[in-house]
Amino acid sequence: MxxxxxxxxxxxxxxxxxxxxxxxxxxxxxxxxxxxxxxxxxxxxxxxxxxxxxxxxxxxxxxxxxxxxxxxxxxxxxxxxxxxxxxxxxxxxxxxxxxxxxxxxxxxxxxxxxxxxxxxxxxxxxxxxxxxxxxxxxxxxxxxxxxxxxxxxxxxxxxxxxxxxxxxxxxxxxxxxxxxxxxxxxxxxxxxxxxxxxxxxxxxxxxxxxxxxxxxxxxxxxxxxxxxxAGPRVPWKLEADEHRPTSCAVGIAFYRSRDRQVLNTSLAQIFDELGNGLILRGTPIDMSRDDRVPHLTANQAYDLLTAALNEYRVALRAYPARIVVHKSSNFSPDEIDGLTRAARDLRIDTVDLVTVMDSKLRLFRDGLYPPYRGTRVEIDESRHILYTRGSVWYYQTYTGLYIPQPLELRIVRSEESPSFIAKEILGLTKMNWNNTQFDGKYPVTLGCARKVGEIMKYLEDGDTPQIRYGFYM
The missing domain is CATH 3.40.50 (Rossmann fold)
Structure with a gap:
């Protein structure tokens, strides 16, 4: 460890x-x-x-x-x-x-x-x-x-x-x-x-x-x-490394209709290097009786990522060289196949797939305060614990009311190091313009999924959702 x-x-x-x-x-x-x-x-x-x-x-x-x-x-x-x-x-x-x-x-x-x-x-x-x-x-x-x-x-x-x-x-x-x-x-x-x-x-x-x-x-x-x-406006952005190729982060989530008559509908949230959020509604999906966690078919995964990256291209006039896809449940083989095929067809060099979920493990340190935000523990090569909430050195305190729950990162595939993946996720927790206190828990790729899904539930099938994240905040 x-x-x-x-x-x-x-x-x-x-x-x-x-x-x-x-x-x-x-x-x-x-x-x-x-x-x-x-x-x-x-x-x-x-x-x-x-x-x-x-x-x-x-x-x-x-x-x-x-x-x-x-x-x-x-x-x-x-x-x-x-x-x-x-x-x-x-x-x-x-x-x-x-x-x-x-x-x-x-x-x-x-x-x-x-x-x-x-x-x-x-x-x-x-x-x-x-x-x-x-x-x-x-x-x-x-x-x-x-x-x-x-x-x-x-x-x-x-x-x-x-x-x-x-x-x-x-x-x-x-x-x-x-x-x-x-x-x-x-x-x-x-x-x-x-x-x-x-x-x-x-x-x-x-x-x-x-x-x-x-x-x-x-x-x-x-x-x-x-x-x-009032955008498009950019209050701040993550510090860029000029030696690295362009990258964008995509979050895939699901939501269920309010009457529960329609099964989960997929949702893609793509964030460019300026932090601009683009929201896309996918198609309804079926769930297996044996697995109550929603998954995309290979074709649905392909179509959803292709549509998201095409919106990115319209905004920045080029595809990114790298994408990282975050999901709050494990990636199925079909999802991996569809996502990687979409990236390959769009000539994107690098695709990283990371599951981000709440961890059941806790760390403790001496004293009254929880572990520092930014603490990463490697359980094995693909599983890591990351504290995005915790004691903050800059604030000289822990700002939460409850014992903080770390995130578990499951790296399905990545060309980057686990340390880089964790730092990237830590940075994406700071891209929430509803709150200027920077110690957020979830990366914006998944943290905004609840807000978006809760509002999407009230849109009819024929309604066209706005793609800017500012409409869901």
Missing amino acids: KLEHIAEPRLQFANGDHVCPRRGIAAFGAFDRSMGTRRSDVILGGVGSATCNEALSRWVTKCSAEIPGDPDANQPNLRIGFPGVNLGHGFDAVLKFSADLARTIKKSEIDEIVAIADRWDRVTKAIDLYYEHIKFLAQNRPVDVIVCVIPDALFKAVATNTRGAGEETLDASVEVTSELNFRRALKARAMHLGKPLQLMRAGSLESNKRGQQDDATKAWNFCTAVYYK
């Missing part, structure tokens, strides 16, 4: 690099500041009650100026100040929101929905109400992102957390209840309009509210998310 610690992958920004997205943007600027086609305006639309829209306006104004952090003497890097969204530094952008970009929902309309006894009808009416205003803004105002603020009374009436408390887990197939979910169904309903949504609870716009994140942390996460969604 071999053990090593992988150094925290560095991120590239406009004028420098750093391990932390917040420090990097504040000191060196968002990566895409140097792109000639980039627009500096981020125009927000707003949908909510009059009180909600006023609160959103105040919040956007607050985010345009510096917000002091809430530093701890023992963890000075965990909660740093927010530099403000304005020209000349940081994001080098301007958030724009005004009365003519807002649509007001009447209090009487909210009261009427809250009073509906049947939950399905209640959620359906709320979706219809918000969709009407989203559609107007998307079709009649030059907005980049539409922020939907949910009044607390309505939130309590329509929101349901279908996931129990506890540590995040990685499933072979996205399974959620058939219950109508307001957030997911609204995003699916409005997807064809071509404007990403940002949903917020009204209470989260209150300043330094007890039980919430401090204002600086909220500003970091909100502004980074809408900046990315």
Whole structure:
């Protein structure tokens, strides 16, 4: 058994690099500041009650100026100040929101929905109400992102957390209840309009509210998310090795229809070297009675990867020299055959196949804190344990609430070393623009699968899904 610690992958920004997205943007600027086609305006639309829209306006104004952090003497890097969204530094952008970009929902309309006894009808009416205003803004105002603020009374009436408390887990197939979910169904309903949504609870716009994140942390996460969604924008990218050939990462996942009448449908998520996510829906698949884990046929694997790589080629005007495919369950012989044939036919030199799953093993170290993020243990040549959550040297603490569960990496085939594969996965955990705290658990290739699958469930067969990841965040 071999053990090593992988150094925290560095991120590239406009004028420098750093391990932390917040420090990097504040000191060196968002990566895409140097792109000639980039627009500096981020125009927000707003949908909510009059009180909600006023609160959103105040919040956007607050985010345009510096917000002091809430530093701890023992963890000075965990909660740093927010530099403000304005020209000349940081994001080098301007958030724009005004009365003519807002649509007001009447209090009487909210009261009427809250009073509906049947939950399905209640959620359906709320979706219809918000969709009407989203559609107007998307079709009649030059907005980049539409922020939907949910009044607390309505939130309590329509929101349901279908996931129990506890540590995040990685499933072979996205399974959620058939219950109508307001957030997911609204995003699916409005997807064809071509404007990403940002949903917020009204209470989260209150300043330094007890039980919430401090204002600086909220500003970091909100502004980074809408900046990315307003895309194509690149807040940061993984530091590139100029001596290595171009590479892209692909995640393959599955989701089941809400009524469970349709078996699992395949889903491909491909991320280029800038971290831009492209989402593709595959075809329904059958499952063997003897194996309840979904698998692709050889032809389905071939078609799915070919379609994903063709989207990559359209975006970057060339195929990558290498691809790495991540899957949260073991690769079947048919899947291996289909994926390798697709890569060979597209003249891609290198194909690496890696299963990424939650591990049942745990490591312990002296003291009160768990192993360091980046700890890799080699069980044998093809099986490895990787801690992506754990004590973080940069933060000088462990930020989680539970004993962290490491990942198990099963390297099916690879031209790269296990250390390189693990470092690559560690780096991909930092490519989540919904959260600027960089110690995420899963690589974005698989970590976004649940979000995408949960929204895809609400699309009809004839609907065309958006391919940009920003529509599913």
